[in-house]
Amino acid sequence: MDILQLLIIGTIVGSIIGLGAMGLTLSYGVMKFANFAHGDFMTLGMFLAYVVISDLGWGTSPIGNFSFGFGLIPAIILAILGVGCFAIITDHFVHRHLRLRGSGIITMAIASLGIGIMLRAVIQMIWGPTAFRFTTGINTALTLPGDLKIKPDQIFICALTLLCTIGLYLLLYRTQLGKAMRATSDNSELASIAGIDTDRIRMATWGISGGLTAIAGIMLAMQSQLRFDTGFTFLLPMFAAVILGGIGNPWGALLGGLIVGITQELSTEWINPGFKPGVPFVLLIVMLLFRPRGIFGSSI
Amino acid sequence: MDHQYEKNFMAIPDSVILVTLIGATNWGVGFLTTVAIFAIVALALNLQWGYTGIFNFGVVAFFMIGAYTSALLTLPPPSKFESHILGLELPVLIGWFSAALAGGLLALVIGLPTLRLRRDFLAIATIGVATIIRSIANTTEGFVNRGSGLNGIPRFLDNFTNASDYKWVLLVIMIVMLSAVYFGLQRVTAAPWGRVLRAIRDNEETAMAAGKHTVSFRMQAFVLGGAIMGLAGALWAHRTGSISPTAFNDLFGTFVIWTMVMVGGSGNNKGAVIGALAVGFFWFGTPLIQEDLPDILGTRVFQLRELTVGLLIVLFLLFQPHGLIREKPQVSRFITKRKNMYQQLD
Numbered sequence: 001m002d003i004l005q006l007l008i009i010g011t012i013v014g015s016i017i018g019l020g021a022m023g024l025t026l027s028y029g030v031m032k033f034a035n036f037a038h039g040d041f042m043t044l045g046m047f048l049a050y051v052v053i054s055d056l057g058w059g060t061s062p063i064g065n066f067s068f069g070f071g072l073i074p075a076i077i078l079a080i081l082g083v084g085c086f087a088i089i090t091d092h093f094v095h096r097h098l099r100l101r102g103s104g105i106i107t108m109a110i111a112s113l114g115i116g117i118m119l120r121a122v123i124q125m126i127w128g129p130t131a132f133r134f135t136t137g138i139n140t141a142l143t144l145p146g147d148l149k150i151k152p153d154q155i156f157i158c159a160l161t162l163l164c165t166i167g168l169y170l171l172l173y174r175t176q177l178g179k180a181m182r183a184t185s186d187n188s189e190l191a192s193i194a195g196i197d198t199d200r201i202r203m204a205t206w207g208i209s210g211g212l213t214a215i216a217g218i219m220l221a222m223q224s225q226l227r228f229d230t231g232f233t234f235l236l237p238m239f240a241a242v243i244l245g246g247i248g249n250p251w252g253a254l255l256g257g258l259i260v261g262i263t264q265e266l267s268t269e270w271i272n273p274g275f276k277p278g279v280p281f282v283l284l285i286v287m288l289l290f291r292p293r294g295i296f297g298s299s300i
Numbered sequence: 301m302d303h304q305y306e307k308n309f310m311a312i313p314d315s316v317i318l319v320t321l322i323g324a325t326n327w328g329v330g331f332l333t334t335v336a337i338f339a340i341v342a343l344a345l346n347l348q349w350g351y352t353g354i355f356n357f358g359v360v361a362f363f364m365i366g367a368y369t370s371a372l373l374t375l376p377p378p379s380k381f382e383s384h385i386l387g388l389e390l391p392v393l394i395g396w397f398s399a400a401l402a403g404g405l406l407a408l409v410i411g412l413p414t415l416r417l418r419r420d421f422l423a424i425a426t427i428g429v430a431t432i433i434r435s436i437a438n439t440t441e442g443f444v445n446r447g448s449g450l451n452g453i454p455r456f457l458d459n460f461t462n463a464s465d466y467k468w469v470l471l472v473i474m475i476v477m478l479s480a481v482y483f484g485l486q487r488v489t490a491a492p493w494g495r496v497l498r499a500i501r502d503n504e505e506t507a508m509a510a511g512k513h514t515v516s517f518r519m520q521a522f523v524l525g526g527a528i529m530g531l532a533g534a535l536w537a538h539r540t541g542s543i544s545p546t547a548f549n550d551l552f553g554t555f556v557i558w559t560m561v562m563v564g565g566s567g568n569n570k571g572a573v574i575g576a577l578a579v580g581f582f583w584f585g586t587p588l589i590q591e592d593l594p595d596i597l598g599t600r601v602f603q604l605r606e607l608t609v610g611l612l613i614v615l616f617l618l619f620q621p622h623g624l625i626r627e628k629p630q631v632s633r634f635i636t637k638r639k640n641m642y643q644q645l646d
Contacts (some may be wrong), residue, residue, distance in 0.1 A: 034420045036427070056340075097618055106355055109420055110558070111617050113357070117555055118611030125603040193646060236428030243424070274439025278432040281425070289413045 005148050012154045014261020016219045020234065021241035021253035022168060023212035027087075029185035029248025030205040038213060038238065039115035040206035041083050042231030043123055045214030046221040048082040053134055053300045065142070065152040067135045068222070074260075078197070079214035081153070088203050090115050096199075121274040124228040131227040139201035141191035144194035157219045162256075164215060168208075168250055177204055185248050233277070237264070244287050246294025255295065259283070316327060329467050331584055336474035337535050339576035340481050342560040343569055344528035347466070349558075350566030351489055352521040353501035355419055358410070358426030360553025361433050362392060362403045362526045366533025367543050368437070368444055371453045372393030374538075383442040384450060392456040392599050393418075396534045403530020407523045415522060416515045420579040430550055449544025453537050475533060478573075481528060497530045498519050549557040551606060556583055560611050565623025582608070 024038045052058055052075035053068070061069045094111050094140035141149040183191040184201045192198045198262075217231060224230070241260050245252020264279040287294070341363060348354040374395040391635050410429060412420035414422040442449060461469055488494050499507040500514045507514050537543050557577060562577020583605065590601045597604060616623060 014336050033425060038424075094614055094618065106353070106419055107617060107621075109355070109423060110562075111614055113555070114610045114613030114617070115559075116393070117551070117613070118607050119610075121603045121607035121610060123304050124606070125600050146480065233431065237425075239424045239427075274440055277428070281428045281432055284425060284428075285413050288417060288425070292421070293419050
């Protein structure tokens with residue numbers, strides 16, 4: 001395929017990885033542990049949206065050239081709320097206790113892995129092992145100059161990523177909450193001494209991280225399909241993006257996501273597409289070898 | 301099952317008992333053989349995680365590398381319906397040895413860039429390794445016969461008995477291997493080497509201050525653990541006779557092993573074996589009662605099993621972080637001897 005065409009696909013996949021990685025890096029920065037359930041949070045978001053779109057059948061008639069109708073808006077809202085609440089609840093019942101006991105980041109990471117396994121099992125119990133699609137209709141690709149093709153849905157994915165990034169920027173740099181979150185991420189003890197309610201900040205972080213992940217999940221489901229393990233297999237590219245950009249740095253994570261996505265797609269020009277899952281791993285290892293703190297440096 | 305056969309089967313209650321008894325024995329022998337292999341993997345993970353605090357989320361990758369290495373070395377050259385490399389018809393023991401080497405080598409490759417960094421980086425790096433190895437096995441033409449897998453892997457010592465008694469030979473082989481690994485690990489973990497590992501796990505800075513090259517020790521433990529996992533993979537391959545990429549999934553090969561170590565109690569070898577028995581019994585036992593469960597549970601028994609594995613990890617972390625068997629604070633026999641000696645002097 002044309003390199004430029006691969007570049008376009010890479011940007012789309014990269015946007016999805018980047019958005020998911022922004023959520024992952026936020027919780028990594030504030031909570032200090034790697035959340036191995038993040039991929040499954042993503043799957044939860046997809047399926048919550050799928051319930052609204054397919055099972056409830058709200059607003060399914062397509063808008064313009066897109067494959068989805070107005071039903072996508074309540075679907076996105078439900079997914080954000082659902083995943084955000086799930087993240088907050090699991091933190092309340094599991095991670096909070098471990099934190100109070102003074103458990104290390106490794107213990108918390110293992111707990112998150114357990115939560116991920118449970119969530120994946122429940123999703124498989126409800127929806128089974130089959131793959132679903134949001135819409136059955138064909139999303140006709142637009143032809144750009146130079147015979148490049150892009151689907152309207154894919155333009156929507158990139159636009160939504162941009163919108164979420166701007167939203168996150170405003171939240172982190174223009175609100176009191178964002179300032180407190182950044183302070184907690186930099187040094188939670190100092191933040192707590194300065195009078196910041198770090199428990200509340202953790203809750204907010206889980207909510208925002210979950211929300212971003214949910215949106216990324218919906219975009220991934222639009223781009224491909226949804227299955228109980230879609231999010232889990234997406235975990236490695238997201239972690240690679242987080243480490244590429246530096247842990248705790250959302251802009252780094254977005255850039256890291258784009259790098260991972262574009263490299264992954266471009267690699268198919270030269271190597272067997274079956275090796276695509278290995279690309280984020282190679283990027284991760286190269287980064288860990290030469291610059292383990294990430295492109296922009298990490299907060300922890 | 302044939303209908304006529306089923307009728308006859310029901311008519312003779314005595315033989316039913318006999319048949320179930322034989323069935324139970326068969327199941328028990330198969331179960332113990334499998335659990336012995338799993339216990340070896342759990343012991344290896346316990347060396348990495350329980351003793352050294354190395355966070356390996358890619359256990360199944362080492363297991364798979366070992367299984368494929370040994371299979372490729374011991375299989376006959378590929379027939380015209382298969383396409384894989386090697387096929388050297390080497391003795392099974394050489395296959396096992398090479399499997400351990402391959403597992404250790406994989407550990408070295410992953411450990412070099414990650415072990416000197418934050419502890420969770422290794423976990424992040426290992427979580428994807430199995431997926432990548434599976435996809436390489438699945439897509440590369442003429443490498444390991446892709447999705448069809450390798451079949452007819454030779455058995456070890458199968459000219460010893462007839463086919464129906466071979467299961468006992470297998471069981472003995474596995475128990476011998478498990479004992480060898482167990483006592484070997486027991487020896488090295490009680491030795492100064494193992495005590496350094498525990499010091500690194502509990503406080504790396506202090507261990508460093510005591511002049512220990514901690515990264516090197518962590519690498520040694522990671523490589524030794526990886527080698528044992530590779531060996532276990534080879535034992536598995538020669539037990540089942542056929543392997544394919546999909547069989548090595550993360551749940552069965554990594555997360556169940558983690559649950560075994562968490563449940564049994566990390567940081568002691570007895571715990572790993574007991575955890576393997578307990579979790580293994582649950583894991584392989586639940587499909588047997590599938591038909592007796594109410595439909596709503598019975599049809600979802602595999603997902604329920606998966607759910608329980610996740611739940612066990614979380615519950616043990618929260619309520620029983622030391623597992624069923626607590627780690628002994630003191631492992632060296634010399635210290636006890638010394639103490640007794642001093643007491644006698646006093």
